[in-house]
Amino acid sequence: MDHPDYQHIAQAIRFLEDHVSEQPSLETVAAHIGFSPFHFQRLFKSWAGVSPKRFLQYLTVEHAKQMLRASESVLETAFEVGLSGPGRLHDLFVSVEAVTPGEYKSFGRDLQLFYGFHSTPFGDCLLAASTRGICALSFVEDGRRQAIEELRSEWRQSELAEDTERTGLLVDRIFATPDREQDEPLRLLLKGTNFQLKVWEALLKIPEGRVVTYGALAEAIGHPGAQRAVGTAVGHNPIACLIPCHRVLRTDGGIGGYRWGITRKRAILAREAANNLRIPD
Structure with missing residues (x-):
């Protein structure tokens, strides 16, 4: 852990x-x-x-292309149950709530958020949540002070309080071993435009060990040809790992961008591939 x-x-x-x-x-x-x-x-x-x-x-472009071919129908299959269906990560269910239009316009006024810094298999993270769900999970790239400032800029009217005991329980669940059973869904509280929410909810449909292209993601949400806009929304994903923006690649198998660093994106993808394609060494 x-x-x-x-x-x-x-x-x-x-x-x-x-x-x-x-x-x-x-x-x-x-x-x-x-x-x-x-x-x-x-x-x-x-x-x-x-x-x-x-x-x-698992780091080669050839392997990325194989994953893309194997995942060609993953979104089509996932969308048969609709975007309102639960996302799934291992045996971890995720439920999603969006902030109200008023909360969106006021940058979360009157919301009380608790946050904490924690170690994960992919480096230190900052997690923030309210009683309604997790609203931020980011990897610490430029120090803790910068991470807090970025959180405040997104939720500038919310009240922030450090509570590592409460956030630690959530982090433990997120990065638990795959065979650990989860009793209830992890709730997410999202703040974004309607288009961003649609993209983020679509990302929840991509299972571990699968990847899709930006173009396929655009088509899946009913906006074919909007790869660039989809890429921008993917890049603004506020909740790392749980909303698996790392599972989107370029059409040629290239790694694409990642908000928290290309090396970390490769590490997460390769570790997921190792979990799903485990072959004795």
């Missing part, structure tokens, strides 16, 4: 990305980050569930 070594993992992933065509050895990658091969292998497998060698295959 708590992975303080994520920065070492990210450093290794960046090295693997930069040298993917060379298929670097375990010893080479370990030396790059200053670890012994044994220590690095143990650390990496603890985090990813597979060896660095196996993980490397």
Whole structure:
């Protein structure tokens, strides 16, 4: 659950990305980050569930294209039950509520939000929620002060109070092991335009281990040709991981953008692929 070594993992992933065509050895990658091969292998497998060698295959464009082909009908199938159906992450159900038009215009006036910083498998995060649901989950890129300022800019009329005990319970549920049962849905409280809400709700329909293109997402919500607008809405997703904006790729299998860094997007996708396509090393 708590992975303080994520920065070492990210450093290794960046090295693997930069040298993917060379298929670097375990010893080479370990030396790059200053670890012994044994220590690095143990650390990496603890985090990813597979060896660095196996993980490397999940970083290739070829693998991304295979995932896209395998996921071609995923949105069509998901949308047969409608956008109002529950999103699903492992055995984790997600229910969605949007703020009222008045709350949207007033930037959340009279809403009381509690927040906290926590470690996750993908680095430190900031989670904020109200009694109605989680309204923000971001990875800390430029320090905690900057993260708080960004939260305040989105919810500038809301009352913020730190409560790591309450947010910790939510973080534990979000990043729980896949076989851990969840008793009730995780509630999300979203603040966005009607178009953004439609895109974010569509993202909830993409299962773990599947990916779609920006174009396919645009078609699925009834706006074919609006890839750029969809991309902008995806990039403004306020709730990382739970609303899986990391599962959208370019048509050519390219990674595309990610609000919290390309390396982190690759790490999340590859770890999900490892969870779903686990092959003994």
